[in-house]
Amino acid sequence: MTPHFTTLTPVRKRCVIVLVLVLVPCVILNLLTPSDMREEAVLQNSIAELQAKLEHLHAKYISSQEEINLLSHQLLQLIESNHILPDLQLLINNGTSNVTNIKLPSIYNFLxxxxxxxxxxxxxxxxxxxxxxxxxxxxxxxxxxxxxxxxxxxxxxxxxxxxxxxxxxxxxxxxxxxxxxxxxxxxxxxxxxxxxxxxxxxxxxxxxxxxxxxxxxxxxxxxxxxxxxxxxxxxxxxxxxxxxxxxxxxxxxxxxxxxxxxxxxxxxxxxxxxxxxxxxxxxxxxxxxxxxxxxxxxxxxxxxxxxxxxxxxxxxxxxxxxxxxxxxxxxxxxxxxxxxxxxxxxxxxxxxxxxxxxLFQHIGTHSSLKGKVQKLKDKQFGKITLFYAHENPEAIVETQIKPYKQYTLQKAYKGESFFWGLLPQPGDHLKFKFSHPIFIKKYLFRSGNPEHPSDRFYNTTVEVLAEVSPLLDRNSNDVTEDGYVIIGKFDVLGVAEGTIDRKLGKVSVLRLTIHSESENWAILSEIHIIEDQPS
CATH class of the missing domain: 3.90.550.10 (Spore Coat Polysaccharide Biosynthesis Protein SpsA; Chain A)
Structure with a gap:
């Protein structure tokens, strides 16, 4: 025989109530579909956002009230100095009778x-x-x-x-x-x-x-x-x-x-x-x-x-x-x-x-405080990508720019690391001589990296030596004295990217040419040359 609730002892009643309070929400939760739970989460999120915006509006109201109080204070000062029209003075007096103002400290007290x-x-x-x-x-x-x-x-x-x-x-x-x-x-x-x-x-x-x-x-x-x-x-x-x-x-x-x-x-x-x-x-x-x-x-x-x-x-x-x-x-x-x-x-x-x-990592080495060098890193941020690897067409690479340690142009082209060159000078080149002439669909060169964002290629052009240069105008600004066609240049963010029209013909050499002296070293963190395959 099941005992009636009213016949239970107080202790057992409390146990039953606790079980009901625990089990009922669980049963309801189990009855909710994933879609219902998602909708509930979205609703809660919207309510929280409205609450935050309401607090923001209330702060604006407080700010406007502060301005009104400040204006009232200034008007009262004018009354005391008798620099106000009589009618307006009477109106203000009626609204401020029996009011004693206490002036709170302001930022002017500290500054x-x-x-x-x-x-x-x-x-x-x-x-x-x-x-x-x-x-x-x-x-x-x-x-x-x-x-x-x-x-x-x-x-x-x-x-x-x-x-x-x-x-x-x-x-x-x-x-x-x-x-x-x-x-x-x-x-x-x-x-x-x-x-x-x-x-x-x-x-x-x-x-x-x-x-x-x-x-x-x-x-x-x-x-x-x-x-x-x-x-x-x-x-x-x-x-x-x-x-x-x-x-x-x-x-x-x-x-x-x-x-x-x-x-x-x-x-x-x-x-x-x-x-x-x-x-x-x-x-x-x-x-x-x-x-x-x-x-x-x-x-x-x-x-x-x-x-x-x-x-x-x-x-x-x-x-x-x-x-x-x-x-x-x-x-x-x-x-x-x-x-x-x-x-x-x-x-x-x-x-x-x-x-x-x-969510954020500090990359700066040189502090805004003169002479201060800081290498602070947040270990929880995770690994920073310093270069992007791509499979590029087979080529011989060469440059007059001296690499720093193991950061060679060869490794950068193979996607093993980035190229880091010491102080590029006007007339320096980075050449990519393909094993056989190819049609190039797209190219992308990205300079600098997160740890050294200023080590970019500045005032640098992208040029190609076409296998056949049909009726190229040697006096054109788009053609160099040694027959290379200028197809692009690095922008202010240190990136050069673009496409090459097939009408230009197959390319045997692609090169980057530096036109001005750089105060920084230069990093090439991404090299991506996409060959245009015949359809």
Missing amino acids: PHFLNDPNSLRPAFVQSKGRSGVSMVLGVPTVKREVQSYLMATLKNLLDRMNTAEIADTLIIVLVAETDIDYVTYVAKQIEVQFPNECEAGVIDVISPSLSYYPNLSKLRDTLGDDHQRVIWRSKQNLDFAFLMSYAQTKGTFYVQLEDDILAKKNFITTMKSFALQKIGTKENWFVLDFCQLGFIGKLFKCVELPWLIQFFLMFYNDKPVDWLLDHLISTKVCSLDMDHKHCKMAKAELWVHYKPS
Whole structure:
């Protein structure tokens, strides 16, 4: 005989209730089809995204209220100084009777030099199409580097690692943290020339701060036992990040701090967005999602929470490096004075969530701090591809350019490594003499690689020696003095690719010719010559 529920003891009742609470959801879950579960996951993701956007709109509302309060404060000051029309004064008095204002500290208390110039908090340069309302805002600060710049290679990599939908939902903000407006304009023009479609579509903004944004850096206090030059470098970096975040905070839902010398993994935007929305959907209370183990690279924040960082960086910019300040801010939020290191670390881990494997890798060797060489690598990122191997037509290869160690042109052509040549000079050639004349359908030469993006071929042409050159005009600019036909050249990103018309005939030799002296070594990381087979 089965006992009735009402006849069970209290302990047995609780056991039955627990079994029901555990088993019923399991039964319902088993009844759901994979399609139902996918639809539920999509719905949860959409709800999380709407919640994040709602927080963003609320932050905009707070910002507008702040502006209204500031305007009201200014009007009250005019009343007190009797510089206002009587009717308007009566109206304001009626609305502000029995109100006592308390003036809160502002950023001017920490950086009073801002008061010297009303334009100190305005960008000195802006190149923008006004894109906003995106999911992802990527902040890329850059400065003039003495040895080599990685910026263009970094932007190219970021864009190549996004699909069309990701690009449409992303804004990249390049902060040229220099006050030399000629240099800023030069960098902006370079970006515009190398990424015309993205600039036209509003994917890339370029900004720079005004000279009056910075305090007198020579008068900074020396802290942490660092030499004065390093104190200036890290203090300016804190100010640069605060400026970049201030510009970015109204542009989108999430903000990701990057640097100008990194590599990203494919579809990194989708990965970061999905991870963030998952955390929001499960109502986890995070402050930073960390997609790279190095420094301040790959740190994702909600745009609505950037004011925490901006204020903190501006208050303590002279005291500690940016990544230390982030750690201190989170410690302040969750660690009490009587908490031991172990429990403090566990509490911080709930706000500072690490994602594995890393989505970004640091590639720069030469720091923006003069004389500093850094070989920091994120071991979780995985192996970086330094060259691409292809099966090329049989050929004898030769060059006057001296190879570095074992990085020969022969190995590069066979797909065993990359070619690394020492300081190419005008008139140097890289020749590929085919074992028999062939029709060439396509060619691709890629110079530089992720670890040495500036070691490219500059001002270099691609030329062929056709077996039969039908009525070639020797005076034409397309034909060299020794009979080679110029069919292409390396672009500003160090890539040469194209097709060869069969009308030109079979090719016995293909060569690359350098026309100007290079300050760098040169890497050929990809050689791909595709033979045009008869149909």
